[in-house]
Amino acid sequence: MTDAPIADRRSTLRTHHGDTFDDPYEWLREKDSPEVIAHLEAENAHTDAELAHLAELRETLFQEIKGRVQETDLSVPTRRGAWWYYSRTEEGAQYGIHCRTAAVADDWTPPVLEPGVAVPGEVVLLDGNIEADGHDFFSLGAFDTSDDGALLLWSTDFEGDELYTVRVRDLRTGETLPDEIPDTGSAFFTPDGTGILYTTRDDAWRPDTLWLHRVGTPMSSDVQLFHEADEKFWLGAGITRSRRYLVIALGSSVTSEEHLVDLTGDLTATPMVVWPRREGVEYSLDHAIVDGEDRLLILHNDEALDFELVSVAASDPQGERRVVLPHEPGRRLLGMDAFRDFATIEYRREGLERVGLLDYTTDAVDDIAFDEPLYSAGVSGNPEWHSPFLRVGYTSFVTPGTVYELDLASRELVLRKQVAVLGGYDPQDYGQRRAWATASDGTQVPISLVWKRSFGEPGTQPRPVHLYGYGSYEHSIDPGFSVARLSELDRGVVFAVAHVRGGGEMGRQWYEDGKLLQKRNTFTDFVACGRHLVDGGVTTPELLVAEGGSAGGLLMGAVANLAPELFAGILAAVPFVDALTTILDPSLPLTVIEWDEWGDPLHGADVYEYMKSYSPYENIRDGVAYPRILAVTSLNDTRVLYVEPAKWVAALRVAGASDVLLKCEMVAGHGGVSGRYNSWKERAFELAWLLDTVGLAGD
Template sequence: MTNAPIAPRRSHVRTHHGDSFDDPYEWLREKDSPEVIAHLEAENAYTDEATAHLEGLREQIFQEIKGRVQETDLSVPTRRGDWWYYSRSEEGAQYGIHCRAAAEPGDWTPPTLEPGVPVPGEEILLDGNVEAEGHEFFSLGSFDVSDDATRLLWAPDTEGDELYTIRVRDLATGEVLADEIPKTGGGFFTPDGSAIIYTTRDEAWRPDTLWLHRLGTPVAEDVKLFHEPDERFWLGAGITRSRRYLVIGVGSSVTSEEYLVDLRGDITAEPQLVWPRAEGVEYEIDHTVVDGEDRLLILHNAGALDFELVSVAASDPQGERTVVMAHEPGRRILGVDCFRDVTVVGYRSEGLERVGLLDPRNGQVDELAFDEPLFSAGPAGNPEWHSPFLRLSYTSFVTPSTVYDLDLATRELVLRKQQPVLGGYAPEEYGQERRWATAPDGTRVPISLVWKKSFGDPGAGVRPVHLYGYGSYEHSIDPGFSVARLSELDRGVVFAVAHVRGGGEMGRGWYEDGKLRNKRNTFTDFVACAEHLIETGVTSAERMVAEGGSAGGLLMGAVANLAPSTFAGILASVPFVDALTSILDPSLPLTVIEWDEWGDPLHDPEVYEYMKSYTPYENVRQDAGYPRILAMTSLNDTRVLYVEPAKWVAALRHSGAKDVLLKCEMAAGHGGVSGRYNAWRERAFELAWMLDTLGLA
């Protein structure tokens, strides 16, 4: 077999706060260098050769995934205005097809659509397969239809760099209008359909400016509606479901600020500030009407760690506040959705998402009940202000994605559709439960397990385990169904999620305890979960593979250094493994924004020292006995640059690590390859490598 590529070591000294670090692989950052491209292609060739024996297994897993998916399928239609909107897929086609059909007046019951059966009166709005022709990568960003249903706005990305080109089509004539706006962060129509509101990014890829483009006018004449100069803050905008207000929001990971524009007046008028920004205070708003008065419901964390919901007059948002849902420690309020006849609140309690119907006049919450011990549920696809139904999505580790409509008059849950799983899938053949590990500081850390019952319950004998983790940005890894996961469960693998600190599963305090100077808790929690599974007889170190992506990839790199003998293999996807180098350079995309999550090592020597103590690349150890490692990355990723895993893999090889692979997609972004078949093949590649590492190939 060909030897692994060995990247040349070239001195590149980085000095901060009196500390010098010689970074011998920094030259790999030159993306346009033929030498760098040749190195990445050599890595790909080596990975292809090293995994060639898995080609048959990869194809088998791909066919299993494909065979369980109803390839020709349709979504549940959603009513907006006088139309039912839905998407459908066709066998053999990579991308979805977006469609609509006319609705009968007063009919809110979605039509039942049969796969492969033509829909009467169907209009195809956008065929992703046609749009993707001639491109190796295709991702659809914005997709919007004007309120009068006469125009379509869509914004594709064909590079993977998350810069979208806005286009507009006249739905009556099919004509694509001359109003093309390149390099945006996406956009949407104004309620009257005469203009587009969109964002652009600065040189660090941060959405920083909001624009108004009037259809039929040159882009050069577009009006700047808002600009956010602070490099720590992202800019976003949207229109309330009531179609009454434009909401402009700016926020870092710890601070936010929002503005209102009343759309009954001049859209270019100066936006009204809701609450002045205060460091560490986050809030978000929605518009409701209570007893005929326009009110704003404001969800905030000022003096309320797990957030509080208050009501204020829309005409005076900085005026008197009425508490609607008081802060309750351990009940993390996640969001509020306002409709004409109901207010929906999402919150997290005992580690699970909950959905409640809220009376904004008295704060009473009627929680919706579901049968399973582990589940995820929430509102989905509800564009109308006055619908008699509330669309909900539901899933668990064993229940496929399910769509319900809640009848607001009877409070009855009406099943509209459950994701078909072909091949005889039976949920009762699989089990799911939650267990608890104990971290070194005594904190109890939840672990979710899912398995196929025919292999016995976890702990009845040593089983292969796939342990997943993330642990950053308050992002929770909630229960969810996966067709691809069945290929490992049906081979006896137990899938486990370590709900480590830095995520949001157990409330805002759980997040606070896994960020900044508490970041090490994320890593030690994950190791504690792995050790718990070993100590309780579920698995052994030789039969466990760990996986994480992006910030979860940093977790993987840190765990590899911290406890290399605890795992047989580690899969790191688009891994943030050279974090200190990136966070030290404010010219890189998104770096300044990230200081609220990780700290500012550029200006704070204590943060520098702390980050350097855990970042994977700087802490690769000589002859540490690393497990098998597979790093997946993408050349055009603007969030975690390809150079991070490329440098990490080079350093691991130099340290003596024996089985380290890098796979770099040369035409993709942070989310990996585009197209469902391509995505299935990529997942089959990863699962085959994991099964091989677990001795199941």
């Protein structure tokens, strides 16, 4: 054991609603302070020293992950206009290469591309490895081609702060044009390719303004098309698949407002509001042509908790609403995409995603059927208004990512590609099922389990369990395949997901029951899931490791305080563990937007008191035997600042936690390191710690 860094205690008083909190580690917020950087580097050095004995295991895990991945590979080409677009990877290269090849006019069957075989007529649009050269971090943001295929725009971030610089290339000549737009969010071409629409952010990192840049003109002449002044609302924009409307989407966590600009007219005209914002009403839309009439299909929750779908005239969106799919409790409508002859509907029932086709004439929905009991499916990669095929992505805990195309004439699913898993992977060697835990208030909470069958059915004898959770923003942790996870499953670990309240797995009410002044349900649900696995003989506290990231990191901090005796270890990635301090400060990135999720403790004494009762940093218990803890963060993260886990770790140590480590990436953002090999090494680092915690480091 090496001596852990002990941060200085420096009094910083925070007083709200008559309550004063003395924060001894708030000084660590000074990101540019050499003293703070030195402390973070000392934490990294301590972590490296403490985990040096796992170096060989980390390398083994990295090689296992790498060895299962077909490093030279290609995506299924997607047709847009006269071209097939695809990306490919090459062995030894960190980043993808974006390409295209010409399409035959009436051929909608994607060409079959073989890894390592030259593609006839290939045009390399962008090589991420060239873009990243000379940079420690690289993230590709926007990537778009003009409708005629003549121009490319792309944006890059080299810091991890999610501020991107847009550039433009003439694909006819290969020339990179002088146009350069820094500090952007999203960006895309106007349909005629003469303009670029892009968003910028305010000082709190909130996307708030939409701009129009004319290609070939100076940025100083860019036109502001829309500005959202309300600091609780973010702004997004896009163009309907029909290419008829520009949609400007404004939203908080609980309220929406969308505006339209008819692209057959003046792009700079005043946008038309579809439905004026009303607190608590969310909606999204797409453009369809039904019986020759321009209609808007609108998915909304106005007096419809799990949402309903209506149709309105595009010329009069606030006029008569025709109900297409009525509200049906237990069927949570998630999304809708309009095509020329039909729309797709994505919804959730009984905790699973489902996809159906909506007939414009009858309003009937024809579901796409899949065989596995646990799976994820969604519509993706369908840019064209009309095509004889509909592309669908599919995966499960045991089925690698799969691309199907639904033949719209025969309604047959055609397999286009399944991600190759090298080394003799057989999905029949692994099992998956769902269990149910009883929460403290009697609610039944689903748990997904996946395991290797050769170790026996979970529950026949206690085994190491890796329990993952999130539980915020109505975000669902759906079944999905992971190559890296095989390294733990093959060593006898059972992977489990606790689908706790605050997520969206069981419908909108599931989310409502795990937010604001009911947030504690998220934490107690997770504890109930852990205890269910222990009581059912699946595992023991000595073999149970929990993991969560971002808002799931808040969950990790909370359960460490609530039930430290239940876990052998807790892995917290970019954890939101100083929640109250952050949500009290509207000057911090995205704080005001977050008030709809957590409440407003700055102006509400009841919210302040409630958040203070669970915020992990402020509820650390002196003298308690905490489990092993590994906190992973990034210096340039703008969503959950590095200071939160830094303060948390410092306070845990002083309270007597005997094995708590902090790993801070000094050049990265919220998503961690960039580059696939770097990401695999990062995951190998975390898995080695996890396996060591449950006594499998030698296996």
